[in-house]
Amino acid sequence: xxxxxxxxxxxxxxxxxxxxxxxxxxxxxxxxxxxxxxxxxxxxxxxxxxxxxxxxxxxxxxxxxxxxxxxxxxxxxxxxxxxxxxxxxxxxxxxxxxxxxxxxxxxxxxxxxxxxxxxxxxxxxxxxxxxxxxxxxxxxxxxxxxxxxxxxxxxxxxxxxxxxxxxxxxxxxxxxxxxxxxxxxxxxxxxxxxxxxxxxxxxxxxxxxxxxxxxxxxxxxxxxxxxxxxxxxxxxxxxxxxxxxxxxxxxxxxxxxxxxxxxxxxxxxxxxxxxxxxxxxxxxxxxxxxxxxxxxxxxxxxxxxxxxxxxxxxxxxxxxxxxxxxxxxxxxxxx
Amino acid sequence: xxxxxxxxxxxxxxxxxxxxxxxxxxxxxxxxxxxxxxxxxxxxxxxxxxxxxxxxxxxxxxxxxxxxxxxxxxxxxxxxxxxxxxxxxxxxxxxxxxxxxxxxxxxxxxxxxxxxxxxxxxxxxxxxxxxxxxxxxxxxxxxxxxxxxxxxxxxxxxxxxxxxxxxxxxxxxxxxxxxxxxxxxxxxxxxxxxxxxxxxxxxxxxxxxxxxxxxxxxxxxxxxxxxxxxxxxxxxxxxxxxxxxxxxxxxxxxxxxxxxxxxxxxxxxxxxxxxxxxxxxxxxxxxxx
Numbered sequence: 001x002x003x004x005x006x007x008x009x010x011x012x013x014x015x016x017x018x019x020x021x022x023x024x025x026x027x028x029x030x031x032x033x034x035x036x037x038x039x040x041x042x043x044x045x046x047x048x049x050x051x052x053x054x055x056x057x058x059x060x061x062x063x064x065x066x067x068x069x070x071x072x073x074x075x076x077x078x079x080x081x082x083x084x085x086x087x088x089x090x091x092x093x094x095x096x097x098x099x100x101x102x103x104x105x106x107x108x109x110x111x112x113x114x115x116x117x118x119x120x121x122x123x124x125x126x127x128x129x130x131x132x133x134x135x136x137x138x139x140x141x142x143x144x145x146x147x148x149x150x151x152x153x154x155x156x157x158x159x160x161x162x163x164x165x166x167x168x169x170x171x172x173x174x175x176x177x178x179x180x181x182x183x184x185x186x187x188x189x190x191x192x193x194x195x196x197x198x199x200x201x202x203x204x205x206x207x208x209x210x211x212x213x214x215x216x217x218x219x220x221x222x223x224x225x226x227x228x229x230x231x232x233x234x235x236x237x238x239x240x241x242x243x244x245x246x247x248x249x250x251x252x253x254x255x256x257x258x259x260x261x262x263x264x265x266x267x268x269x270x271x272x273x274x275x276x277x278x279x280x281x282x283x284x285x286x287x288x289x290x291x292x293x294x295x296x297x298x299x300x301x302x303x304x305x306x307x308x309x310x311x312x313x314x315x316x317x318x319x320x321x322x323x324x325x326x327x328x329x330x331x332x333x334x335x
Numbered sequence: 336x337x338x339x340x341x342x343x344x345x346x347x348x349x350x351x352x353x354x355x356x357x358x359x360x361x362x363x364x365x366x367x368x369x370x371x372x373x374x375x376x377x378x379x380x381x382x383x384x385x386x387x388x389x390x391x392x393x394x395x396x397x398x399x400x401x402x403x404x405x406x407x408x409x410x411x412x413x414x415x416x417x418x419x420x421x422x423x424x425x426x427x428x429x430x431x432x433x434x435x436x437x438x439x440x441x442x443x444x445x446x447x448x449x450x451x452x453x454x455x456x457x458x459x460x461x462x463x464x465x466x467x468x469x470x471x472x473x474x475x476x477x478x479x480x481x482x483x484x485x486x487x488x489x490x491x492x493x494x495x496x497x498x499x500x501x502x503x504x505x506x507x508x509x510x511x512x513x514x515x516x517x518x519x520x521x522x523x524x525x526x527x528x529x530x531x532x533x534x535x536x537x538x539x540x541x542x543x544x545x546x547x548x549x550x551x552x553x554x555x556x557x558x559x560x561x562x563x564x565x566x567x568x569x570x571x572x573x574x575x576x577x578x579x580x581x582x583x584x585x586x587x588x589x590x591x592x593x594x595x596x597x598x599x600x601x602x603x604x605x606x607x608x609x610x611x612x613x614x615x616x617x618x619x620x621x622x623x624x
Contacts, residue, residue: 058426060433109609116367117567119429120559121608127556128601135594243552247433254430289441296434300427301418 008261012174019167023160032159036231038272039166040224044245045252045264046173047220050180051213052250053258056193057111060246061122064129065103065218067240069095069225071133071140074148074235085152088230089165092223100219107214111207114196126241133237145236148229162231169227170265173220177261185209190259221249247296248272255299257306266307271295339589343582345474348481349539350577353554354561355485356532358573361562362505363525366416366428372555373439374530378404378537379546380447383454393454393538394480400538401531408530411435412523436551444548453545477539484535485574488528492570501525553597560604579603 019039023032044062052058072095073088082088110121133140140146153161180186188209191199200206229235252271256263274295278288303310357371381400385391391399415435419427456473492498503511504521512518540546540554561580565572580600588596 056426058429060429109605112608116361116365116425116429117563119426120367120563121604124556124560124601124604127552128598131597131601135598244437247430247437250430287441287445289437289444293434293438293441296437297415297431300431300434301415304419304427 008178012178016167016171019170023163029159032163034273034276036159036162036166037276038269039163039170040228041248041252041272042265042268043166043169043173044221044224044249045256045268046170046177047217047224048249049253049258049260049264050173050177050220051217053253053260053264054180054186054189054193055210055213057210057214058119058250059122059214059217060119060243060250061125061129062218062221062249063241063243063246064122064125065099065221066225066228066245067129067133067237068099068102069222070229070235070240071146072098072222073226073229074146075139077148078146082149082152086161088148088151088226089161092165092169092226095226096219096223099222100215103215103218104211107211111210111214123243123246126243126246130237130241133241140237143237145234147234150233151230162227165227166224169220169223174261174265176216176220181261185212189213193259248275251296251299254306255303257308257310260306260308263306263308336586336590339586340582342471342474342589343585344578345471345478346543346585347574347577347581348478349536349543350557350561350581351574352481352484352532352536352539354558354565354573354577355488355570356529356536357558358562358565358567358570359488359532360526360529361567362569363501364416364428364522365425366432366526367425367559367567368526368529369429369432369555370411370436370439371529371533371558372551372553373436373443374404374407374533375537375540375554376546376548376551377407377439377443378534379454379541380443380452380537381534382538383447383452383541386454386456392456393542394476397480397535397538400534404534404537405527405531408527408533409523411530412526416526417519417522436555440548440551447548449548451545451547452541454541456542473542477543480539481536484532485570488532488570491528497521497524557600560600564604564607 022035027035044066048059048062073091076091077088106125110118110125113121134142136142137144151158151161180189188199188204188206191204192206192210196206225240229240248271252267253264254267255271256265256267275288275292278291282288282291353371353375357368360366360368360371378400381403382391382393382396385396385399386393411432415431416424416428419431490498492501500511500516500521503514504516504518508518544550557580561576562573563576564579565574565576580603583603584596584599587599
């Protein structure tokens with residue numbers, strides 16, 4: 001809003017340029033692996049933000065769709081041969097679209113409820129997904145897990161195709177967010193967040209925009225699930241439907257700032273790297289869960305609105321004080 | 336079939352106890368407590384520890400575990416929930432209590448590791464046979480205990496000054512505050528009470544099922560289904576909700592297969608939401624306990 005014209009696109013261009021050329025500098029494997037996971041979470045947080053951030057419907061069950069996407073890729077290639085290593089990536093848009101369609105009736109039921117109950121209904125979705133994955137043994141392999149033909153990429157650049165696909169998806173989801181923020185859809189979503197009944201009363205098509213946000217959001221999440229399954233090569237129900245993934249999307253968005261373009265991405269880079277660090281340094285013990293929960297609590301208690309909105313507020317207040325100081329004689333200011 | 340119904344009704348008592356705490360917390364503060372399951376498991380671990388170290392019977396340990404968990408509940412409310420801003424408290428509280436659940440899970444898995452524990456008293460497998468149907472003694476005692484605890488909760492809410500203040504703040508928080516009800520105090524004690532019911536239920540849960548630090552995920556999904564089914568904030572609804580869900584689960588388990596029993600929850604829940612988005616006993620306005 002108060003940004004000078006042109007700063008936004010330049011910032012985005014620099015960010016994606018750095019992301020795109022980073023692997024050509026021959027980064028170490030562990031660093032690339034970390035980046036792959038960070039990008040996965042950046043896309044998912046950004047997708048979650050489209051629904052949870054803009055409409056204020058806090059879904060805790062997004063990982064259900066992540067899991068569906070993961071199983072979709074694995075099951076498809078159990079019955080079809082892979083002709084080239086890139087084929088699973090080409091399947092992703094179809095998976096995203098399919099899951100978005102699956103999400104439509106689910107959203108229509110779940111969104112009959114408001115914020116708090118919605119959170120509960122979506123979390124039961126997660127457990128439905130997990131139970132199904134465990135119990136439909138003929139299809140999913142149950143607790144034994146399911147595997148996919150290993151990706152035929154050379155070992156020394158194994159991560160690169162996944163990395164590139166994730167950068168593209170991040171661009172897509174941030175592009176969608178940007179387009180939403182500048183359009184009537186974004187305004188409608190904000191109206192839903194602030195007062196859904198009033199918004200409906202003055203003719204905002206609340207139902208349409210809510211469902212749209214839900215479907216786009218879960219479609220993107222499912223595509224990440226597909227990439228994850230292909231990257232791992234072997235999936236188990238408890239990891240494909242891990243409640244912590246759901247929580248991570250939410251937390252990253254809250255940390256960076258809800259309903260902002262860069263907030264979820266910033267949150268993902270901070271939290272995922274922090275989590276990898278905790279898991280590495282606190283290792284085998286479960287202390288990392290405690291550390292993670294404490295970070296979670298501190299974030300929400302200290303910055304309930306997220307980093308970007310808090311920082312922006314502070315900058316704005318400072319800027320305004322300077323203007324006021326210049327205009328008014330000392331001691332007379334309203335501030 | 337009848338066997339399934341008997342089992343379902345007996346199990347329902349324990350779930351009703353857990354869910355009544357959950358719904359009480361929601362009624363008073365509009366807080367969806369995602370940590371209720373973790374608190375139940377913590378209660379189970381506490382009575383496990385008392386039993387293995389000191390030989391205290393889980394049923395006799397309940398006064399001690401409820402007292403401890405009451406303190407934990409009050410502390411959680413004071414430290415984590417009170418600082419939240421009023422305007423988006425409901426949304427944030429879901430996240431905060433989820434974080435508390437993770438914190439408790441982490442603490443429990445560090446203290447007791449992640450392997451399954453169970454409390455094996457001498458009478459765990461004893462049962463009576465009535466008219467050809469088996470009635471497990473532990474489940475019967477658990478059921479009676481839950482009835483007593485729910486009765487105490489009822490008396491507390493209906494017959495005491497504190498209970499009147501709680502009901503007043505559930506119905507109309509602003510007026511209650513104007514009439515001199517200390518909302519923060521009520522909220523703190525209310526959360527403590529919710530945690531105490533979790534502890535009581537936890538002691539029994541530990542007798543009925545093996546548990547580990549991750550068990551709270553299963554538990555919370557079932558509890559949430561129950562309270563949403565019954566209508567958030569209604570204790571009567573919580574009791575009916577646990578009856579419906581626990582009986583239908585037990586019947587599906589005995590008639591079809593135990594594998595599909597957990598799914599029954601969600602099918603029942605989704606179909607009720609399709610017809611009545613506010614649950615069986617939920618009201619459009621703020622509820623009455």
